[in-house]
Structures are given as structure tokens and as C-alpha cells.
Amino acid sequence: EVQLLESGGGVVQPGGSLRLSCAASGFTVSDFAMNWVRQAPGKGLEWVSGISDSGGRTKYADSAKGRFTMSRDKSKNTLYLQMNSLRVEDTAVYYCAKGSSGDVWGQGTTVTVFS
């Protein structure tokens, strides 16, 4: 069964850092494009970053550029999102999703940024 399991969320002060993980099972992350999508409390879905299948090129939303870094570890079949210089407005549930069309999503991990 194809599954994604996010972890690493938590409470952090503005300016702090967190690293989110997304462990995949049932498929190989490097064989597919993968994305991080977030949802602020009571709001809609917002794409944050993506990584291509071949070549591992990364793309970022303007809100994430220069602060977030997406990567993957083939040996662990895991996706990561390193988030630095966190802001209050980064508070959200963060999901990883398989494929550009998001055919499978994880359950999400909550990031709260407040002072």
C-alpha cells in the first residue's frame, strides 16, 4: 500500500527552524515528483515546494524561497523540508503529496510559529 507519513512539526518562535520529514512506503520517492503543501488554520491549500522525479530539481513558492529547502534521501525513501527563519504566517498543517497531481497525501504535521 502506498503511504506517506509526515513528522517533525512543532512549536517554534519566529526566526527558528524546523525540519519536516515525509517517509514513503509502497513506492520509491525518487521515481516521482513530490510536493509539500500547507494549510493555514481555516484557510485553503497552498503549494510550498516541489522536487522533480528525474534530476531532483526543486521549485519553491515565493513565500518559501531563500528560507525553505526541499530534499530527498533515496536510501531512507524519505522527503525533507528544512524550514529556516520561520514566520508567524508559516503556521499551518504541512502535507507531503505524491506526484504533480497529488494522488496520495500524508496525514500532515502541524507547525506553529508564535512568540
Add this chain to the structure above:
Amino acid sequence: DIQMTQSPPSLSASVGDRVTITCRASQGISQFLAWFQQKPGKAPKSLIYAASTLQSGVPSKFSGSGSGTDFTLTISSLQPEDFATYYCQQYNSYPLTFGGGTKVEIK
């Protein structure tokens, strides 16, 4: 960036009703359009990709159509488990963008 405009933002419907949600892209996206269902406190669930292809396991009461800039999601006969928020998303180009969502509520 491609803007996705969904309408209506919300609707009230009764069990058994036929419901249609529309999604318009600010520029042509061919058929690179997906639809998701999200229930409170849960992750989004993929319903349709490539504008009209049903994900495995999704009941046939859901259908999608459209190409270019205009798309629709139809639920042929609304059931209690279908009350949720629905989102469209284009994956023609980065940044991936979502519609604002349509909340389907019980009348």
C-alpha cells in the same frame, strides 16, 4: 502564476441532489487539472486527475470534465459522506496552484 478561480465558494444541497462545481484557470492548462475532497481535520483526498480520470477506488458518482481554462466537478447524487470541501489544482506549471475551495453543506 496561473490563478485558479473556483465557484461557488459554498453551496447548500440536499441528499440526492446533483451538484456541480466549476474551476477556471487564468490561462490554458490543457487537462492538467486535479480535484480533491477534504473533510474537517483530514488530509485532502484525490478524486480526479487529468481533468476527468477517476482515481482508483473513487465512486463513479464523481465526474470531471473540461480542458483549457474551464473545468467542472459533478457529484451525480449527493450522499451524506460527500459533505466536504472540494479543491481544484492545476499542475500544468509551477508554482502549482489551488482554487479557493467549495464547501458543500447540508441544506
